[in-house]
Amino acid sequence: xxxxxxxxxxxxxxxxxxxxxxxxxxxxxxxxxxxxxxxxxxxxxxxxxxxxxxxxxxxxxxxxxxxxxxxxxxxxxxxxxxxxxxxxxxxxxxxxxxxxxxxxxxxxxxxxxxxxxxxxxxxxxxxxxxxxxxxxxxxxxxxxxxxxxxxxxxxxxxxxxxxxxxxxxxxxxxxxxxxxxxxxxxxxxxxxxxxxxxxxxxxxxxxxxxxxxxxxxxxxxxxxxxxxxxxxxxxxxxxxxxxxxxxxxxxxxxxxxxxxxxxxxxxxxxxxxxxxxxxxxxxxxxxxxxxxxxxxxxxxxxxxxxxxxxxxxxxxxxxxxxxxxxxxxxxxxxxxxxxxxxxxxxxxxxxxxxxxxxxxxxxxxxxxxxxxxxxxxxxxxxxxxxxxxxxxxxxxxxxxxxxxxxxxxxxxxxxxxxxxxxxxxxxxxxxxxxxxxxxxxxxxxxxxxxxxxxxxxxxxxxxxx
Ligand code: NAD
Ligand code: UGA
Numbered sequence: 001x002x003x004x005x006x007x008x009x010x011x012x013x014x015x016x017x018x019x020x021x022x023x024x025x026x027x028x029x030x031x032x033x034x035x036x037x038x039x040x041x042x043x044x045x046x047x048x049x050x051x052x053x054x055x056x057x058x059x060x061x062x063x064x065x066x067x068x069x070x071x072x073x074x075x076x077x078x079x080x081x082x083x084x085x086x087x088x089x090x091x092x093x094x095x096x097x098x099x100x101x102x103x104x105x106x107x108x109x110x111x112x113x114x115x116x117x118x119x120x121x122x123x124x125x126x127x128x129x130x131x132x133x134x135x136x137x138x139x140x141x142x143x144x145x146x147x148x149x150x151x152x153x154x155x156x157x158x159x160x161x162x163x164x165x166x167x168x169x170x171x172x173x174x175x176x177x178x179x180x181x182x183x184x185x186x187x188x189x190x191x192x193x194x195x196x197x198x199x200x201x202x203x204x205x206x207x208x209x210x211x212x213x214x215x216x217x218x219x220x221x222x223x224x225x226x227x228x229x230x231x232x233x234x235x236x237x238x239x240x241x242x243x244x245x246x247x248x249x250x251x252x253x254x255x256x257x258x259x260x261x262x263x264x265x266x267x268x269x270x271x272x273x274x275x276x277x278x279x280x281x282x283x284x285x286x287x288x289x290x291x292x293x294x295x296x297x298x299x300x301x302x303x304x305x306x307x308x309x310x311x312x313x314x315x316x317x318x319x320x321x322x323x324x325x326x327x328x329x330x331x332x333x334x335x336x337x338x339x340x341x342x343x344x345x346x347x348x349x350x351x352x353x354x355x356x357x358x359x360x361x362x363x364x365x366x367x368x369x370x371x372x373x374x375x376x377x378x379x380x381x382x383x384x385x386x387x388x389x390x391x392x393x394x395x396x397x398x399x400x401x402x403x404x405x406x407x408x409x410x411x412x413x414x415x416x417x418x419x420x421x422x423x424x425x426x427x428x429x430x431x432x433x434x435x436x437x438x439x440x441x442x443x444x445x446x447x448x449x450x451x452x453x454x455x456x457x458x459x460x461x462x463x464x465x
Contacts, residue, residue: 002196003129006031009086011116013037013046013075015171015278015347016133016164017092018056022064023175025073027205034074034082046075057346057373060172083123088197090162091116091144092133097282106289108137108282117144121152129194132161135283137290138221141184158194160185161216163223168277169344181211184219224287228303231280233268235309241271241464242316251464252446271464273356273417273444274314276341278349281307314352317415318359320461321442325412329365333436335411337404338418338445339371339379346373352444353417354382361397362388369400370407372420376400405431413440419447432456 010021013035025033037043045055051062051069065073076082083089093112098104113134120130130148132141141159148157161184166174181202185195195213202211214222241251251271259266275281284303291300322329341351348354357367361383369379383394401407404423408414408431416423424447432439432453441453443462450460 002193002200003087005088005129005197005201007086008033008088008090008201009082010035010090010092010133011037011079011083011119012090012092012094012134013039013042013055014092014094015056015168016166017090018046018054019058019061019064019166019171020092020133020164020175021090022061022068022073023172024201025068025071026064028201029068029072031201032072032074033068034076034086036076036079036082038077038079040077043075043077056171057344058169058171059344064172079119080123083120084125086128087126088129088131088201089120090131090133092164095134095136095282096278097285103289106285106292108135108286110136110140110143113140113144114147117147118151120157121148124155124157125153127156129158129160129197131198132159132220133164135163135223135227135279136161136220137286138217138224140220141216156190158186158190159216160194160198161219161223162198163219165223165226168347169342176205178206178210181206182214182219182222183211184214184216187215224283224290227280227283228287228306230268231275231284231310232303232306234270234272234275234280235306235313237269237271238274238313238463239309241313244464254464271446272313272352272419273317273463274310274352276349276351276353278347281310281350314355315359317352317442317444317463318356321356321360321413321415321440322363324440324442324459324461329360329363329412331364331366332412333366333368333410334360335408335414336367336369337371337407337414337416337423338420339369339374339382340418340420343418343420346378348374348378348382351382351417354386356415356417356444357383357398358386358388361394365397367398368407368411369398370402370404371418372422405434409434410436411439412436413442415442415444416447417444419445423447424449428453428458429456432458 008031010017017035021033021035042055051066054065093116095108098107098109145159163182183195183198185191199211244251255269258264259269284306288300288304339353340348379400380394384391439458441458441460446462450462453460
């Protein structure tokens with residue numbers, strides 16, 4: 001018999017744990033949802049009386065949190081208590097690329113997952129369903145199960161895999177109307193009951209035919225596969241954008257032409273300065289590492305090429321700026337419009353802007369940055385993390401602005417790194433007047449009207465045109 005869930009705990013109050021649990025609480029008023037994290041500042045921000053100050057910026061999220069918080073949605077640092085009372089525990093902690101030891105730079109670092117498993121085992125005095133929400137290498141559930149069974153208090157655990165497919169910037173929309181919910185579990189009767197318990201949670205708002213159930217390993221691997229396929233489309237179109245630049249073909253026209261083939265489809269065919277975000281690169285590297293660890297060299301090489309192409313695209317954008325500005329940017333002001341890895345998010349993890357800026361700073365450019373949602377502290381933090389130069393040097397060369405017009409004043413070139421909608425509405429004539437001439441514009445997201453800006457006087461470079 002599937003257990004009816006009345007109390008959920010989620011470990012990890014980040015970009016996934018926060019929004020997913022807020023929506024579960026919103027849609028299931030009968031379930032108490034407690035989101036816990038070790039990071040006290042983050043929890044305090046989730047509890048900020050003004051929901052506009054919650055730590056994750058997502059359109060519509062503040063409203064969801066306002067509706068459910070204090071009713072059946074709680075944010076807390078009391079991890080043990082929340083684990084102890086819950087019937088179902090989601091693990092939604094970070095699984096970054098390893099920075100040490102075997103698999104350094106490739107494999108997923110599972111130390112946070114293991115810590116969660118050990119903590120759950122230690123604290124639990126009643127049977128629980130453990131749900132892997134984090135993106136994990138295929139067969140991680142085996143390790144989680146082993147820890148729970150060998151270090152627990154003789155209570156029963158069922159492990160489910162329920163990867164998250166939301167994209168940042170559209171998280172609330174994606175959670176309200178997902179293409180599918182994927183739930184993997186054991187093929188035993190107990191495993192099937194656990195799957196049913198989670199199906200019943202999602203059935204509160206997701207049509208049953210959109211809830212897919214599989215075995216554990218298929219579910220774990222499907223998440224890495226989905227991200228690999230999506231990133232592969234971006235690298236494929238970016239590879240062709242370079243060919244367009246040499247042949248007179250226009251990448252937007254090529255995308256439109258192939259996207260109308262229903263077998264290919266129109267989405268994820270926007271050429272860009274390269275994909276960013278916390279997951280595409282990490283998950284593909286992880287996939288490559290797993291394939292290599294099974295001795296599947298060709299499989300590994302095939303997927304690694306997606307990353308190689310993306311690195312090339314980011315590098316060639318920066319190089320194009322230097323080359324076009326007469327082979328030197330030393331001492332020149334280059335204005336960056338956008339720092340986030342995509343629009344409608346304040347997330348900058350693996351943002352292409354970081355790598356393009358680093359490239360230009362190596363050439364001693366003065367980088368000025370405007371992003372509507374990213375703070376100066378975050379921008380400098382992202383650059384300092386690379387350790388390409390000392391912090392004082394970064395602070396000297398990088399200036400941030402809270403106004404795009406000021407940011408572009410006196411600049412030799414503008415580089416558009418994020419596709420924020422507001423960039424389309426600017427008074428480009430005014431921006432042009434205040435720039436150093438010739439005024440260059442490098443559009444890394446194909447957002448501005450090249451013809452119009454060229455008429456104003458800009459020297460415009462757009463990807464793939
Ligand atoms: P995040 O870094 O924003 O959040 C993770 C949180 O877990 C942090 O706040 C951290 O303090 C907390 N944490 C770590 N160990 C803990 C512990 N032992 N106890 C309590 N809290 C702990 O990460 P995220 O972006 O939310 O990603 C989480 C997982 O979801 C990753 O595996 C990621 O691949 C996956 N994912 C992310 C996205 C996305 O859009 N960001 C989408 C789908 C899947
Ligand atoms: C991606 C996936 O889309 C989600 O399904 C998945 O859950 C998530 O990763 C994850 O596992 O973390 P996200 O990274 O938030 O979501 O955003 P995307 O919309 O996928 O964009 C990723 C990057 O690709 C961005 O830098 C974006 O600008 C770039 N991109 C996307 C392009 O350059 N061209 C496109 O056509 C589409």
